[in-house]
Amino acid sequence: MHSYSTAVSTLHELRKSGERKPDLVVSLGQTLIDGGLTRKLGDEAWSVYEQIFIAALDVGRDDLAKTCLERLEKRFPDSPRVELLLGMKYEAEKKLDQALSIYEKILNEDETNMPVEKRKIALYKTMGHNQEAINALVRFLDVYYNDVEAWLELASLYLRQHLYQQAAFCLEELILLQPQNHFYHLKYAEVLYTSDNIPLALKEYCRVIELCDDYVRALYGIKLCTYKLLNASSSASSSKITGNTDSHTLSVLNELATERLLHVYSHKKCSKVIKDVVREWLQNY
Amino acid sequence: MSSTTTIGRIICFIGFIFLAHASYSTYEHLSYLKAVERVERELPLDIKLETLSSVAIFSLGVALVAGSLKEIYVKSEMAKKTIDLVDTRPSFIVFNHRGRVLKNSKQ
Amino acid sequence: MSQPALAESQALYLDPAIRDWVLFPIVLVMVLVGILRHQITLLLSGSPKKPTSKAIRETKALQRGVILRTYGNNIPPTAFSSRKTILTQAYERGVYLKNPGQTNAPVNPMTDPQGMEIMMEGMKKNMAMIIPQTIIMGWINFFFSGFVLIKLPFPLTVRFKTMLQRGVETPDMDVTWVSSLSWYFLNLFGLRPIYTLLLGEDNSADGMRDMAAMSTMGVTQTGQPQDFNKLFQTEKENLQLTPHEWELDRIENRLLVKYGKRAESIGDVKKEDVTDKEKESVLEGKGKRKKGQKRD
Numbered sequence: 001m002h003s004y005s006t007a008v009s010t011l012h013e014l015r016k017s018g019e020r021k022p023d024l025v026v027s028l029g030q031t032l033i034d035g036g037l038t039r040k041l042g043d044e045a046w047s048v049y050e051q052i053f054i055a056a057l058d059v060g061r062d063d064l065a066k067t068c069l070e071r072l073e074k075r076f077p078d079s080p081r082v083e084l085l086l087g088m089k090y091e092a093e094k095k096l097d098q099a100l101s102i103y104e105k106i107l108n109e110d111e112t113n114m115p116v117e118k119r120k121i122a123l124y125k126t127m128g129h130n131q132e133a134i135n136a137l138v139r140f141l142d143v144y145y146n147d148v149e150a151w152l153e154l155a156s157l158y159l160r161q162h163l164y165q166q167a168a169f170c171l172e173e174l175i176l177l178q179p180q181n182h183f184y185h186l187k188y189a190e191v192l193y194t195s196d197n198i199p200l201a202l203k204e205y206c207r208v209i210e211l212c213d214d215y216v217r218a219l220y221g222i223k224l225c226t227y228k229l230l231n232a233s234s235s236a237s238s239s240k241i242t243g244n245t246d247s248h249t250l251s252v253l254n255e256l257a258t259e260r261l262l263h264v265y266s267h268k269k270c271s272k273v274i275k276d277v278v279r280e281w282l283q284n285y
Numbered sequence: 286m287s288s289t290t291t292i293g294r295i296i297c298f299i300g301f302i303f304l305a306h307a308s309y310s311t312y313e314h315l316s317y318l319k320a321v322e323r324v325e326r327e328l329p330l331d332i333k334l335e336t337l338s339s340v341a342i343f344s345l346g347v348a349l350v351a352g353s354l355k356e357i358y359v360k361s362e363m364a365k366k367t368i369d370l371v372d373t374r375p376s377f378i379v380f381n382h383r384g385r386v387l388k389n390s391k392q
Numbered sequence: 393m394s395q396p397a398l399a400e401s402q403a404l405y406l407d408p409a410i411r412d413w414v415l416f417p418i419v420l421v422m423v424l425v426g427i428l429r430h431q432i433t434l435l436l437s438g439s440p441k442k443p444t445s446k447a448i449r450e451t452k453a454l455q456r457g458v459i460l461r462t463y464g465n466n467i468p469p470t471a472f473s474s475r476k477t478i479l480t481q482a483y484e485r486g487v488y489l490k491n492p493g494q495t496n497a498p499v500n501p502m503t504d505p506q507g508m509e510i511m512m513e514g515m516k517k518n519m520a521m522i523i524p525q526t527i528i529m530g531w532i533n534f535f536f537s538g539f540v541l542i543k544l545p546f547p548l549t550v551r552f553k554t555m556l557q558r559g560v561e562t563p564d565m566d567v568t569w570v571s572s573l574s575w576y577f578l579n580l581f582g583l584r585p586i587y588t589l590l591l592g593e594d595n596s597a598d599g600m601r602d603m604a605a606m607s608t609m610g611v612t613q614t615g616q617p618q619d620f621n622k623l624f625q626t627e628k629e630n631l632q633l634t635p636h637e638w639e640l641d642r643i644e645n646r647l648l649v650k651y652g653k654r655a656e657s658i659g660d661v662k663k664e665d666v667t668d669k670e671k672e673s674v675l676e677g678k679g680k681r682k683k684g685q686k687r688d
Contacts, residue, residue, distance in 0.1 A: 018375045022384070058378070060385035092380035112445050118376040126379045143445050145452040146459075149374045156374075172467045176459055179466040180359055183371040200468060203640040206647045212364050249644050256653055 007031055008041065008048075015051055025055035026064065033064075038071070046075065053085055057092040065089060080106050084116055091119075096127055114144065121153070133157060146177055155187070164195035182211035182218075189221055198225050198232075206253075214264055219257045226254040227285045258282050293349030300346055303339035307332055406540070414536055414572055422579045423586065425524050430591055436516050441509070446490045450620050453488035457627040465639045472636045483628035489620055529576065536572035544568045 007028040014021060029052035038045045053068035069089060072082050083106055090099035103120045106113055117140055124133035137154050144150065155170035171188040178184060189204035202225035208218035230250050265278050310332050318325055355362060457479055464472045482488060537559035548556075548567045556570040648654040 017370055018373045019370055020373055020375065020378065023388070054378075057380055058384055059388040061389075088380070092385065094381070110442075112442055112448065115376060122377045122379050125377070126381050143449040143452065145456050149376060152372060153374050153377045169471075172471045175466050176463050179463045180363070181371070182363060183366075183368060187372075203643050206643045207640055209647060210643065210650070212360065249648070252648055252653055253644055256648065256651055260651070 004032065004035055004040075008044075011048055011051060012044075015047060020058070022055035022058035025051060026059055026061055029055065030064070033067070046072065050081075050085065054088065057088060062093075065092075080110065080113060080116065084119060087116075087119060087123075091123060091126060096123065099123055114147075118150070125157075130157065130161060148174060148177055151177070159191070164191055167191050168195070180211060182208045182215065185211065186215070186218060186221075189218070193221065193225065198228050201225055202229065202253075214260055216261065216264055219261050219264070222253055222257040223261070223282070223285050226250045226257070230254070254285075289349050290352070293346045293351075295346075296342060296349060297346030300339045300342035303335055303342060307335040307339060310335070410539065410541060414541055415575070418532065418536070418572065418575060419579060419583075422528065422576070422583060423590075425528060426583065426587055427590065429520055429524055430587070433517055433520050436520065437513060444490075450488055450490050453482075454620070454623055454627060457483070457624075457631055461631060461634045464634065465637050468640075469636055469638055476631055476634070480628045480631055483624040483631075486621060486624065488624065525580075529573070532572055532576050539571070540565075540569040541572045541575050542570060544570055 011025065011028055011032075014025060029048070032048065033052070037048065041048060049068045049072050053065050053072070056062070056065040056068065069082075069085060072085065076082050083102055087099045087102040090096070090102065100120070100123055103116050103123065106116045107120070117136075121133050121136050121140065124130075124136060134154070134157050137150060137157065141147065141150055141154065151170050151174050155167045155174070158164075158167035158170065168188065168191050171184055171191060174181075174184040175188060185204050185207045189201045189208065192198075192201035192204060202222065205218045205221035205225060208215050209222070212218075230247060261278065261282060265275055311328060314329065314332065460472075460475055460479060464475075467475075540557070540560055543566075546568075550567060553567050556567065556574040557565065558571050558573055560571060645654065649656050
């Protein structure tokens, strides 16, 4: 079992990063609660209770969730934040109408409550009303323009409906907000590739490599893009957006991607089988 | 709290004691000079040495307490992240997934 | 040369009772009064007012223009130009304004309820600041005048003598020996870090901030009701002037150069405006070839 202090620090790290690891949180949380959470941690205990509550809902441990919620309600009787957690509990128990009424009540009292608006959108997702979720999210983003999480969510909602143009728009906004983050460029490149905009996808994949050396997914992307462009039947379409990508550059890029991929796979401690598979694939492209 | 931070804090404390002692010695020295009615331009050498060494000890202690250093380039910090870390949207999670059933049935 | 001699001859001996009963009490009183001020301002101002969602939208809309201008080079030209047109049109029509259709006249703080509240807050804060300051100054002048308190460690010009040696008018004494009023001033300016340590950032306990506020209050009567319409129009013009130099324009070449597959050549300069054919010849001519690469 984990020691008490490492459990506390791990939970703290997970809270900061926002990763979704409910199994880990529940097991650590159980240890902490058994060891006496409230008196040992003081003020930090309430955030930990919230974290354990959400993770418990994720793995179906409703008893643990109930305990956490009761303690939070006792400490903060009239807090909108705790009411939000109650709404989440209703969501998990599939009492969706009750959850919706709670959220709308909080929003009536205070229309600027960001977390509750986001939960309402998530509720629309759960209910399957994708269009309503998208509309609500668009209205949300009209006010809170620089909320990265919301833009990512909108992109994923669009992608679910295969609306690639709109998803590309969201990703462009994300790139504007955080230009040095190669993950947004990567997602943008993949959306472009899927919607058959190969030259631009190639440029974005190159950008990912520029921002993060030897990123394998982008190397694969470059290989596929250059292969497609080199074998394109009409050269007119490939020079539409980019005037300076001649076929020589494309083939050199292709070779470069091959070389870097081989380099990455030879250095990793990967088995011979994988190396052979990769080598064979690389030969075909 | 890891051991380096505790050692660091102890070292900082020692540095602080040195500094306090040096300042008190200065005060005593000046009042001695006043009593003897001598005016000296400079402080004695040992007080200067003590002050400087307290600064050095302090720096060592602070460096130990500060924790592990991160690299300057954003690039290297970003390279350590995974997609799961960046693409997580904790405010929008939904609970209608099979995890609720699966994890329970395991027990 | 007379300066060191003066200093030597003026090695005054101060009664330690001065130190005990003047120096420390003044510091203690000022710190406590500062903390008291902070708590009182907290009580008076109540909970901070939250802006409405329309107000938030206004501020963020301005940020949109700034972000597009600063980082616009990272997105493709089509995306940039479409955003530019949309935003400039929106700014022009005042889509993001909190109260659309407002005239350009500055908002009268008497009628705008939010402006009224801001003014009341400012006045309350001012009262809370000024009263303790005047009281303490009077107290010090009454009780602690007529003697020198401390010797400043740094030299000063003669002009300060009248201000800093208020109770003790001697023509010869060093300016570094000062009265208790100047110790009060020193504390006023110097206790800010201590307040930060005790009360955290953004405390209402120091006197510097209201002095700055007093000087600016006279110039502009209203702080918060900024004229967003004007700001939007300026932003619109800035946007229209922004060119777009696509970051990814020659990125394939840059990438090859980075991995050493191609040497840097003139073609890498962004502002080159050559036709395709000329670009090709420039690349071929100036770039060196590594082994294994053929000339086309």
